[in-house]
Amino acid sequence: MAFANPRLTHHLRVAHVFIYAGSCLLLLLVVSNLLLCQGAEDYAPYCKNQPGNCRIPLQSLFERATLVASNNYRLAREMFNEFNKQFGEGKNFTSKVINSCHxxxxxxxxxxxxxxxxxxxxxxxxxxxxxHSWDEPLHQAVTELLHRNGASPDILARAKEIEDKTKVLLEGVEMIQKRVHPGEKKNEPYPVWSEKSSLTADDEDVRQTAFYRMFHCLHRDSSKISTYINLLKCRFTPC
Known part of the structure; x- marks a missing residue:
């Protein structure tokens, strides 16, 4: 019986160690991914359907809120600019919407x-x-854009994303409010939007002016929301 080559034996042992280590690493990655997925499910979107106290740290709540608010502001700016570029040429929309936000x-x-x-x-x-004040107008804007021929897909996509993210942001800010001011019950009354008839009008000029006004006001209010949340974040968590 031939004796094994010592060098070959050594290489085989090293290979075995690397294979074993690689298998362990792969198993660790699989388990980690499962845990991460489980965690994402537990916390989506803001400890939804979780009994007891929310386990998301306050800093994480603020970080998510500032990120969503900043993204909404960017989308609102892009949507307003896109609409103005597509429909605003030769039209004096600005003079018709000054100081007319709801x-x-x-x-x-x-x-x-x-x-x-x-x-x-x-x-x-x-x-x-x-x-809260943007819940109804965003819903109506998305509904109208979906059913209007010639509506820009980019504008529709941004409007839909802002509508969805605004709901997520509201949920997050209400959770923050409960966390930092648990006894707070009163909120400011929010103004009711009442321009559905203009947004759905058969008159093209009336309808376009209503959309321009909405996108202009949304851009302005999204900026305020983002600014306020960032200021609040710096008061309660490290900036």
Whole structure:
């Protein structure tokens, strides 16, 4: 019987070790992915259907809220610019929508400095009221864009994403409010949008002006919401 080559034996042992280590690593990755998936399910979207206290840290809630708010502001800006580029040429939309937002009469800080000097309870109530005030107009905008021939797919996609993310953001901000001010019951009354008839009008000019006004106002309010949430994040968590 031939004796085994010592060098070959050594290489076989090393190979065995690497194969074993690789198998363990693969198993670890599989288990980790399962745990991550389970965690994502547990916390989606904000501890939904979870009994007891939410386990998401406050900093994570704020990080998600600021990210969604910033993304909504970007989408609103892109949607407004796209609509203006597609339909605004030669039309004096701006003069028709000045000071005509349905949220115009909400008392909000005039600038970032004023917002920084506003109590966090008031800022949270304002954010929640602004988000509530856009629930109906966003729904109607998406519905109308879906059924209108010639509607830009990009505008529709952005409007739909903003509608969906606004609901997620509202849920998150309400959870933050409960966490930082558990006794808070009162929220600012939110203004009711009443331009459905203009948005669905047969008159093309009336309808386009209504969309322009909506996108202009959404862009403005999305900026406020993003600013307020970022200010709140810096008050309660590291910036």
């Amino acid at each position: 949220t115009e009469f909400m008392t909000t800080p005039n600038n970032k400095e004023a917002a920084a000097n506003t109590e966090d309870e008031a800022l949270l109530r304002l954010v929640i009221s602004l988000l």
